[in-house]
Amino acid sequence: MTQAKFSRGLVPLSILSVVLVVGGFAMVFFYAPNEADQGFVQKIFYLHVPLAIVALIGFVAGGVYGIRFLRSGDRVHDLRSYVAIHVSLILAVGALITGSIWAKASWGHWWVWDEPTLVSFLIVFLLYACYQPLRFSIEDPERQSRYAAVFAIVGGAFVPLNFMAVRAAEAFTHPRVLGTTGGSMPGSMRLTFLVSLAGMAVLFVTLCKYELTSKHASFTLRSLKRRMAGDDDWVPVRRSAAPQL
């Protein structure tokens, strides 16, 4: 495993993230029309929904890397699973806060407890909030990786099940914009949403790559330091929630 493998394409990806995110936001305010029912406050939709979708896909990706780790035993997949869940958690915090702001503006409440979409997303978030403490609680790196992979797989399977359960719910206040019929958004709104979603997805991949590159650089440096200091000065690896390569 080389440093170049993780950092490959990082510069063009970073530039693409900036272009898509800034371009998407510009389209939100200068191109997409105000929605007839909600008016200007509906602009939060272009931020809140991509954040939630990308976070959920990131959690599923964490599960997929968990499967790959258990199948191959390659710790790089464990690191990828860890990073995907870590970055998804950050995006999920954003989705929860922006959703809460939108709820206050639209419904007059910061949170509605009898709304399945909101509560189910909170449950998914709280479930994944346990991922890092679980890792940190296990000292042995081998066991830590194995248990974390099982957690990521179970959690990753729970996300689409949860999504389907919420869709099947009959009564909800939360709007359904994206359906099998293609939704009811006009072309300009749809295009703006798709650009915002693409921007968020590319930003997610870029942040994951930054995190992977940084983690790998730290591991490489630590092992080099140990080699340079010699075995006499060997210092045990600090306990960490992050996988040790």
Added chain:
Amino acid sequence: MSPALPLDDAGPYVAAAYLVFLALVLIYVAIMAVKLSRISRDIAELAELADRRDARREHEREAVPR
């Protein structure tokens, strides 16, 4: 149909939502900056170790009688 909230009332909410996103990205960048400074400190330590090792080898070479 008139919108639920007029522009004057909706503006602060929309601004707050986008500022939350900006804040999250900036906090992430700040954390990455801390990690980067730790990596650069480690590199400085490594360079120091390498210098010391070179100096020790040089000293050992000089100490060997010809």
